[in-house]
Amino acid sequence: MNSKKIVVVGSSNTDMVILLPHLPVPGETEIGGDFSMAAGGKGANQAVGAARAGGSVTLVARVGDDMFGNKAIAGYAKDHINADFVFQDAEAKSGVALIFVDKKSGENTIAVASGANSKLSIADVKKASKVISEASILILQLETPLATAEAAAALAYKAGVRIILNPAPARKLPDKFLKQISIFTPNEVEAEFFTGIKVSKIADAARAADKLMAKGIETVIITLGARGSYVATKDMKKLVPSFKVKPIDTTGAGDVYNGALAVALAEGKTILEAARYANAAGALSTTVLGAQPSAPTRKAIESFLNKAK
DSSP: OOTTEEEEEOOOEEEEEEEESSOOOTTOOOOOOEEEEEEEOHHHHHHHHHHHTTOEEEEEEEEESSHHHHHHHHHHHHTTOEEEEEEEESSSOOEEEEEEEETTTOOEEEEEEOGGGGGOOHHHHHHTHHHHHTOSEEEEOSSSOHHHHHHHHHHHHHTTOEEEEOOOSOOOOOHHHHHTOSEEOOBHHHHHHHHSOOOOSHHHHHHHHHHHHTTTOSEEEEEOGGGOEEEEOSSOEEEEOOOOOOOSOOTTHHHHHHHHHHHHHHTTOOHHHHHHHHHHHHHHHTTSSSSGGGOOOHHHHHHHHHHHO
8 A cells, every 4th residue: 555645536527617796596697707617527626636735646537538538638647647547438528517606705506517427437446446455545526426436435445545535416325335434525515415414503513523423434524614624533523724815716625625635644644634734725726716727736735834824
């Protein structure tokens, strides 16, 4: 097992982003927005977040044999991500996400066409079994078929590899799968989905975390946006405060958080140190438009943390 290698199994999309004066409601057309296009997808965002934060990263994903797929793979090479297991599908198109961002608050609404992501298979994961079993950490999300994520988790669990599951988009998960997860990282909305507890206050986060750990998960981190992240293990519960920034776009902030968290843990930081590092990376990412373009470098994260001391 290599102490610093991180494998991400998940989605790869192209994000088409429109920055708007406010998010349109059903039936409303909002004119005057600025358009940009950037690489995205939760899996790819987390891989880029981890790579820029200093990790040695392999991505396992599926894209189309098209312009978007070619561009995505070229982008991974630029970020020094091993894309040997990013498979190009001859039939399915690359995944795309249409994102509206509110200029004032940075909040967003997102619609995704999964395309090739929905064809990421157990066979694809098996091709990457060696790199998964030799990794320090495996990161998973839920934008690809659940059976594929379960197969990756089973491989990692058998090899003693720590597994971070960012359960987004939220869906019902089998208990057997949850028992294999080392670190479960929902946001407030996802935590409510899995526990039925509305996370408004820190006390709610504590109750939700307890309920999740009762399912056999070792560590629960509930990300709370500008408030920081609530970290819970069987021995410790603590809010790790975030950092004050002026957000432009929150798209991908949670993904950057998970990527940076994996790097910090792979390098031997404690869970609280890792959460602080991830908070800094996530906060920085909200100050730049787009998902992958907003992932900060290790140098930027460390400089930000030094100034915050």
